Amino acid sequence: xxxxxxxxxxxxxxxxxxxxxxxxxxxxxxxxxxxxxxxxxxxxxxxxxxxxxxxxxxxxxxxxxxxxxxxxxxxxxxxxxxxxxxxxxxxxxxxxxxxxxxxxxxxxxxxxxxxxxxxxxxxxxxxxxxxxxxxxxxxxxxxxxxxxxxxxxxxxxxxxxxxxxxxxxxxxxxxxxxxxxxxxxxxxxxxxxxxxxxxxxxxxxxxxxxxxxxxxxxxxxxxxxxxxxxxxxxxxxxxxxxxxxxxxxxxxxxxxxxxxxxxxxxxxxxxxxxxxxxxxxxxxxxxxxxxxxxxxxxxxxxxxxxxxxxxxxxxxxxxxxxxxxxxxxxxxxxxxxxxxxxxxxxxxxxxxxxxxxxxxxxxxxxxxxxxxxxxxxxxxxxxxxxxxxxxxxxxxxxxxxxxxxxxxxxxxxxxxxxxxxxxxxxxxxxxxxxxxxxxxxxxx
Amino acid sequence: xxxxxxxxxxxxxxxxxxxxxxxxxxxxxxxxxxxxxxxxxxxxxxxxxxxxxxxxxxxxxxxxxxxxxxxxxxxxxxxxxxxxxxxxxxxxxxxxxxxxxxxxxxxxxxxxxxxxxxxxxxxxxxxxx
Numbered sequence: 359x360x361x362x363x364x365x366x367x368x369x370x371x372x373x374x375x376x377x378x379x380x381x382x383x384x385x386x387x388x389x390x391x392x393x394x395x396x397x398x399x400x401x402x403x404x405x406x407x408x409x410x411x412x413x414x415x416x417x418x419x420x421x422x423x424x425x426x427x428x429x430x431x432x433x434x435x436x437x438x439x440x441x442x443x444x445x446x447x448x449x450x451x452x453x454x455x456x457x458x459x460x461x462x463x464x465x466x467x468x469x470x471x472x473x474x475x476x477x478x479x480x481x482x483x484x485x486x487x488x489x490x491x492x493x494x495x496x497x498x499x500x501x502x503x504x505x506x507x508x509x510x511x512x513x514x515x516x517x518x519x520x521x522x523x524x525x526x527x528x529x530x531x532x533x534x535x536x537x538x539x540x541x542x543x544x545x546x547x548x549x550x551x552x553x554x555x556x557x558x559x560x561x562x563x564x565x566x567x568x569x570x571x572x573x574x575x576x577x578x579x580x581x582x583x584x585x586x587x588x589x590x591x592x593x594x595x596x597x598x599x600x601x602x603x604x605x606x607x608x609x610x611x612x613x614x615x616x617x618x619x620x621x622x623x624x625x626x627x628x629x630x631x632x633x634x635x636x637x638x639x640x641x642x643x644x645x646x647x648x649x650x651x652x653x654x655x656x657x658x659x660x661x662x663x664x665x666x667x668x669x670x671x672x673x674x675x676x677x678x679x680x681x682x683x684x685x686x687x688x689x690x691x692x693x694x695x696x697x698x699x700x701x702x703x704x705x706x707x708x709x710x711x712x713x714x715x716x717x718x719x720x721x722x723x724x725x726x727x728x729x730x731x732x733x734x735x736x737x738x739x740x741x742x743x744x745x746x747x748x749x750x751x752x753x754x755x756x757x758x759x760x761x762x763x764x765x766x767x768x769x770x771x772x773x774x775x776x777x778x779x780x781x782x783x784x785x786x787x788x789x790x791x792x793x794x795x796x797x798x799x800x801x802x
Numbered sequence: 803x804x805x806x807x808x809x810x811x812x813x814x815x816x817x818x819x820x821x822x823x824x825x826x827x828x829x830x831x832x833x834x835x836x837x838x839x840x841x842x843x844x845x846x847x848x849x850x851x852x853x854x855x856x857x858x859x860x861x862x863x864x865x866x867x868x869x870x871x872x873x874x875x876x877x878x879x880x881x882x883x884x885x886x887x888x889x890x891x892x893x894x895x896x897x898x899x900x901x902x903x904x905x906x907x908x909x910x911x912x913x914x915x916x917x918x919x920x921x922x923x924x925x926x927x928x929x930x931x
Contacts, residue, residue, distance in 0.1 A: 595816075
């Protein structure tokens with residue numbers, strides 16, 4: 359079925375109709391009460407209250423039916439939901455007609471309520487179905503009016519509201535029926551055509567989205583191949599330079615040593631960048647992660663060991679605290695370790711000598727919160743929202759290290775998002791910044 | 803350290819050359835192969851004391867497959883393998899008994915490219931002990 363609503367949304371709408379009906383039932387009972395008791399309009403209240411009770415049972419039945427159809431594990435086809443919605447609307451038309459019959463027929467202005475379901479069919483069902491339903495509404499209303507006119511069925515007079523004999527006034531009947539029919543068809547047409555346009559647009563958007571994803575994948579594959587190739591070349595260059603630098607093929611003079619050292623440094627920087635890009639792209643392309651349960655503390659200790667030397671060189675003290683209850687989490691330990699290492703490296707890089715880094719891991723009900731707090735240069739306020747973007751580097755960070763890749767934090771974000779966690783950063787009031795990572799403990 | 807016979811299996815001739823110079827400086831004899839087929843015939847004609855194996859050759863897993871083959875064969879099982887790969891990025895080496903676990907990665911140790919001369923010498927010497 360073509361609907362602007364996906365089958366899941368259609369199910370939600372079917373339940374929504376049931377919920378709306380509860381309000382309608384309450385409305386019917388209240389309106390009957392008010393009309394009869396307060397406005398002193400004579401009504402066959404007994405029938406109308408009975409009608410409310412029947413409606414309650416009917417709505418419970420529909421609810422059970424929906425529960426049955428959408429029960430866990432059962433495959434719910436859009437066609438089945440479509441049938442239930444069609445059934446609901448058809449039944450509602452009939453009930454509305456019966457209620458109208460007991461409350462004055464054509465003399466009751468509540469016949470305008472036929473419009474609601476006309477709109478609903480236009481949105482929820484196909485164009486053809488909405489015209490069929492509109493025709494059904496007109497036939498039902500027409501039958502009511504004409505059968506009352508021909509006195510085949512009794513007419514309940516709304517004493518105290520309209521006391522004339524309008525239900526037998528031909529001009530009034532034909533006029534009202536004509537306006538009613540044209541209104542219903544016009545509403546059906548307007549709703550259906552707007553919905554159809556929306557459906558069309560949605561389809562186009564979905565197609566565009568699929569194409570964009572395909573193109574993005576293609577781009578990533580290209581980048582992956584390219585970076586992999588470049589990395590091989592750089593690795594070969596570096597290996598050859600190392601051999602020369604180590605004077606394994608003859609001794610070098612000071613100038614030669616200096617130049618080789620410069621070349622090695624540049625190749626090394628290039629390699630770092632390419633390796634980071636390779637890692638990020640590879641992760642974007644591979645859907646599956648190698649998930650397992652692992653202790654967070656192991657990851658922390660490995661990361662701390664990796665950054666130890668950098669921190670020592672700058673005499674930065676790193677302390678850590680692991681909260682009570684922090685134990686295993688579910689994820690890719692190597693990726694989590696690399697993420698934490700990236701954050702720690704950043705902290706060490708952008709914290710001046712003799713600085714301080716504190717790592718705090720706290721247990722939360724559903725996950726763990728890892729906080730890395732430093733007293734370094736902080737993040738300029740205007741850059742806070744952008745630091746996790748690819749290739750973005752904060753202004754003050756660029757001043758400290760000219761050749762950063764701008765990929766470390768976007769890698770971290772990629773990893774955390776893959777784990778259905780979250781990552782964010784903020785500045786501390788006393789200076790420096792805090793990076794926080796929240797990771798779930800269990801599979802999602 | 804006794805001089806050993808080392809087979810380098812890598813399709814990158816420049817890397818092989820650099821490694822050859824580093825290892826020859828320590829007195830080792832180097833043999834080189836560009837793919838697993840070439841390597842297999844070289845191993846047959848003269849068994850090396852150590853194999854340095856690149857993970858990515860013509861196919862993504864050629865290195866792995868070749869290592870598994872060598873470990874299955876009783877004649878070559880005892881030759882230590884040093885694999886050249888960035889495997890640490892992809893697997894949980896610090897948490898799993900990876901190297902030596904036959905079902906997973908049948909190599910004794912591994913190194914990521916670019917290989918630093920001092921690292922290469924260190925790994926090779928520890929594997930030859």
